[in-house]
Amino acid sequence: MELIVDYTLTHLVYLSILVIFAAGVVVLYGLAGVFTLGHQGFMAIGAYLAAGIAGLMPSGGSFGLAAALLVASVIVGVGGAAAGGLLLTGPSLRLGGDYMALATLAFSEILLAVIRNTEALGGMRGIDVVSLLPRASGSARLAILGTYALASVAMAAGSVLAVRRLGCSRLGIALRALRDDELAARSMGLDNRQARLISFSLGAGLCGLAGCLYAHFSGHVSPRDFGFVQGALVLLYVVLGGSTAVGTACAIAVVYILDEGLKLRCFGLLTGVLGDTLVNWKDAILAGLLIALLAWRPYGLLPADRMRSKR
């Protein structure tokens, strides 16, 4: 029983982190309509900055110092990721469509190459993050894990609601107008450069927040955690969720539970040859399923009303 609760809580935290990350991608892709392939780079910036700040903690420092460093790491991580977003968007403002996608991909892959080749950042192996909060162990394990799960779920819900609010705000309306028809929106006097810069720093900041939480919770960050496939998967959740924050959160929950469920053989229900095949071919089955889903519902399972882009 204890094991099940432990397992559920741990995965609840990772699920929330994924939701926050996806909320950032919703801002970039859903609101601003930027075809991004580099959001995992922003997450990496947040995670590595958080790890660096946590490394400042002296052994045996007080609880207050740890809390201060934790807050500082979140601020620096989010700020750093947002700055990364600005750094990328600034020079590439005039790029559109697929070219912007390539630029974001190049940005994050170059960033990862630098991390892989820098010994101070742990290279390929990655670095351990100094724990700022009590690690969940011993008798109080479940209570501590529960607190973490509660906090991260709250943060995920907060970011989803914030992104939802943002969509209805003046900025959000401007962003959507620019996304659906840039020429028309600009002729109404909307500043597309400003809107793109703001949305990129906001989206990248959210991805950075997810990175921070990931670094602190998992206790280890490596370049492998922020690969291209992870980023593409999150973009996939966003598309399946109809490019809205709430829909994306639902899509993530469904796919995550499906994936974990298959790993656990549907909680012990799947046995025998069928079970073995399903578990062995899990990734191939999921990829095929997602292709089919996208083929039948290319705007997501429950698409938001959105001007259909014509070829």
Place this chain on the structure above:
Amino acid sequence: MSYLWAQIVNGLMLGCMYGLIAVGFSLVYGVARLMNFAHGEFFMAGAFGALFTAELPLWKWSGGAGATVFGTLALSALAGAASGAVVSVLVERLAYRRVRRVSRTATFLVAVGASILLQQIGFKVFTASPRGFPDVCIPDPAAVPLISWLEPSAGLPCNALATPPLRAMALSPSGTSAVTFVVLALAISGAFFFVLRTDTGLAIRAVSIDEKSARSIGIRPQPAIVMTFAVGGALAGIAGFLWSLRYGGVQPLMGFIPGVKAFVAAVIGGVGSVTGAVLGGLLLGLLETLSFAYLPGEVSGYKDALALLLLLVFLLIRPHGLLGRKLGEAA
């Protein structure tokens, strides 16, 4: 031959392989407006197809030993092309056709999905351990006309069921280079001929410039797209054969990095242009080989990032590439 020249030749050969993959990528982008992320997997399929064909006991069916050597090479090149083309057409039919008209992001994600699916199938069917190009089995080395191309292999004798005393021979480095050069020249000139001189090539170019106008003069886009996928997959498959012959290391994930580089080559050459794709590939191959040969060792870890840096520079300075038209801006 001096060190510099050797490096230049190496770089050109590597660059031609990138170019070969990039041509297919570029053509597909031009016609279907689709970033085909699964293109590297067609390359992988081609490598496996070529490898399995080369492992067939061809010596049993052929008379002379010389015929075996050239037959093996030619057949596995063809098999590489065929498996690349088949996988490519299948992916177009099963995955891309429905999504292509709807949303570009969905199309791209389908491409990523297809790429992951093909890799997973590769892992299950071929296992993850990297393989090299098999040795050629010949009954009598003296009967091979260009014997200097072959050298006795340290590997095991080829086939357990062999009745005549067989010798396992491997292509020597210069033999590999010569074969690579010939196949590359044939494949690239074939690609140029197909795109620039045949009716199908003309249709493909017409659809990629303006689909509506092409339709209005009676060109049906769908067959043109299928042909593009077939040719692109075949070129990637030939590149896969050459890669397995020259560098070995055939495994399910082998397509990813060359795929990304071909992608970069296509973009810096100008998406949609065959000449541009080859030029971009050559530039990338040369730059990579020369920087690897002359820059200090610490830089070598950045070998794969170099391509992306080049891509970023091109995107910021000249987004439509060396020879490209402005594409991909408005959906």
